[in-house]
Amino acid sequence: MLIPGRSDRYTQDVFRGLDDSERTILDAMRSRSISRPPNRVIAAQGEIGIGLLVVSEGWAMRYREADGRRQIVDFLLPGEIIGLQAALLGVMEHSARSLTALQLSVFETRLVRESFEKAPNLALRLARYAAAEACRIEEMMTVIGCGEALERIGYLMLSLYRRQSLHREVDPRDCPFPLRRQHLADALGLTGAHINRMLNRLRDEGIAAVHGRRLQILDLPRLEQIAGLNSAAPG
Amino acid sequence: MLIPGRSDRYTQDVFRGLDDSERTILDAMRSRSISRPPNRVIAAQGEIGIGLLVVSEGWAMRYREADGRRQIVDFLLPGEIIGLQAALLGVMEHSARSLTALQLSVFETRLVRESFEKAPNLALRLARYAAAEACRIEEMMTVIGCGEALERIGYLMLSLYRRQSLHREVDPRDCPFPLRRQHLADALGLTGAHINRMLNRLRDEGIAAVHGRRLQILDLPRLEQIAGLNSAAPG
DNA sequence: CGCCAGATTGAAATCATTCAACCCCTGTGG
DNA sequence: CCACAGGGGTTGAATGATTTCAATCTGGCG
Numbered sequence: 001m002l003i004p005g006r007s008d009r010y011t012q013d014v015f016r017g018l019d020d021s022e023r024t025i026l027d028a029m030r031s032r033s034i035s036r037p038p039n040r041v042i043a044a045q046g047e048i049g050i051g052l053l054v055v056s057e058g059w060a061m062r063y064r065e066a067d068g069r070r071q072i073v074d075f076l077l078p079g080e081i082i083g084l085q086a087a088l089l090g091v092m093e094h095s096a097r098s099l100t101a102l103q104l105s106v107f108e109t110r111l112v113r114e115s116f117e118k119a120p121n122l123a124l125r126l127a128r129y130a131a132a133e134a135c136r137i138e139e140m141m142t143v144i145g146c147g148e149a150l151e152r153i154g155y156l157m158l159s160l161y162r163r164q165s166l167h168r169e170v171d172p173r174d175c176p177f178p179l180r181r182q183h184l185a186d187a188l189g190l191t192g193a194h195i196n197r198m199l200n201r202l203r204d205e206g207i208a209a210v211h212g213r214r215l216q217i218l219d220l221p222r223l224e225q226i227a228g229l230n231s232a233a234p235g
Numbered sequence: 236m237l238i239p240g241r242s243d244r245y246t247q248d249v250f251r252g253l254d255d256s257e258r259t260i261l262d263a264m265r266s267r268s269i270s271r272p273p274n275r276v277i278a279a280q281g282e283i284g285i286g287l288l289v290v291s292e293g294w295a296m297r298y299r300e301a302d303g304r305r306q307i308v309d310f311l312l313p314g315e316i317i318g319l320q321a322a323l324l325g326v327m328e329h330s331a332r333s334l335t336a337l338q339l340s341v342f343e344t345r346l347v348r349e350s351f352e353k354a355p356n357l358a359l360r361l362a363r364y365a366a367a368e369a370c371r372i373e374e375m376m377t378v379i380g381c382g383e384a385l386e387r388i389g390y391l392m393l394s395l396y397r398r399q400s401l402h403r404e405v406d407p408r409d410c411p412f413p414l415r416r417q418h419l420a421d422a423l424g425l426t427g428a429h430i431n432r433m434l435n436r437l438r439d440e441g442i443a444a445v446h447g448r449r450l451q452i453l454d455l456p457r458l459e460q461i462a463g464l465n466s467a468a469p470g
Numbered sequence: 471c472g473c474c475a476g477a478t479t480g481a482a483a484t485c486a487t488t489c490a491a492c493c494c495c496t497g498t499g500g
Numbered sequence: 501c502c503a504c505a506g507g508g509g510t511t512g513a514a515t516g517a518t519t520t521c522a523a524t525c526t527g528g529c530g
Binding site: 182196197 | 475476477478479
């Protein structure tokens with residue numbers, strides 16, 4: 001078992017169940033809702049004051065880039081937030097880009113500071129969200145640092161499947177998965193060619209298959225075993 | 236240039252320059268100061284309520300372990316905090332272990348909740364600290380995912396040198412570096428044997444050398460070039 | 471129909487691991 | 501003061517995983 005924990009379980013609806021005064025502050029800061037086509041830069045490394053962007057529909061990714069190389073740090077699914085780290089640090093230390101068509105709720109940057117001053121519960125939620133995200137990154141880092149190609153891929157498949165399951169009923173035998181080979185490669189520290197070979201293996205062995213933009217998990221227990229994320233995990 | 240950013244620069248003294256009321260809360264929560272010998276477990280994955288441990292002297296590390304494999308997620312230097320993520324998530328998702336003899340200031344777990352309720356400035360500092368740490372991890376993840384062995388080692392050397400420089404004057408030609416080959420290996424996703432070969436290369440080329448528990452940076456510009464962390468970096 | 475990005479594949483090359491052997495401190499006990 | 505033990509450190513050779521590169525294929529789309 002490569003990864004004993006399961007950082008997924010911390011994922012939460014940050015803005016659900018706030019009290020009235022907190023909801024008032026939150027609503028006051030919601031400036032608008034915007035949409036973006038697939039594969040567009042949402043915010044670039046170095047930008048300031050982009051606000052908080054809450055994904056309401058679609059997938060995006062956070063990544064760092066240099067030298068023609070790219071590391072995808074995390075994927076962003078519905079309910080997740082772009083720009084919280086930037087709001088706390090003052091500047092985007094990574095870029096964000098849409099993978100699919102995207103629907104975003106925009107909140108003003110000062111929401112963060114205001115919530116710390118006037119809405120401690122909301123502030124705590126934001127902090128917990130940030131911590132959960134950090135925890136997930138650390139788990140991913142462990143998989144990249146310790147795991148072989150197949151383990152990495154299996155882990156990412158499961159992680160993304162589970163994150164989707166938290167928000168809506170998802171069929172493991174056919175769930176959204178809008179990532180190209182190169183996305184998997186850049187997220188996992190591998191090459192597209194090698195990803196392809198490993199995906200072939202998973203398909204040929206009847207474990208999992210990536211079709212167009214869908215993932216089919218054909219043998220969940222075996223995939224969990226490969227990923228090292230088996231059900232013996234705490235939680 | 237592999238890494239355009241330099242997350243080091245966000246490192247801060249979390250508890251410096253608070254106002255009186257905030258300092259009162261902080262002092263009320265400081266329970267004691269403890270010391271630990273080198274190479275001891277400070278807190279283990281799965282523990283709850285360990286409090287906030289502020290390193291006042293010595294080095295430690297945060298790591299995840301499974302299957303006989305280990306990923307060192309981060310090192311902890313004087314001024315840095317063990318247990319903030321655990322305080323926010325409710326449980327340690329990694330373990331922490333001393334590298335050298337360690338001096339720790341212990342704060343009660345409820346400091347976090349109390350500060351969010353009564354000391355918004357302090358809470359914001361904690362959140363910023365967490366964000367800065369997360370940013371550093373993401374940078375490290377990028378180096379592991381995109382960089383070759385030599386780049387990874389060079390990056391880690393520079394990063395640790397710079398983090399030390401933030402708190403005290405440090406001589407790059409002879410600074411503390413209490414990491415064995417295996418620590419470097421587990422932090423960078425490599426093996427001890429390969430680390431050794433790469434360290435030989437850095438020494439033979441007059442770039443950097445790791446002696447007992449010291450690091451000698453002999454050619455800083457060249458090391459920066461190797462690490463991809465050159466001075467063109469913003470900030 | 472033609473185009474093009476992405477997918478697929480094979481063969482060669484490279485990087486890193488493995489494994490086993492040996493070395494070299496350093497600390498400890500006699 | 502020496503012998504010994506043990507944990508790292510060091511090294512080479514063989515192996516293995518992944519990359520590279522180039523060529524070919526494919527499917528979606530204007």
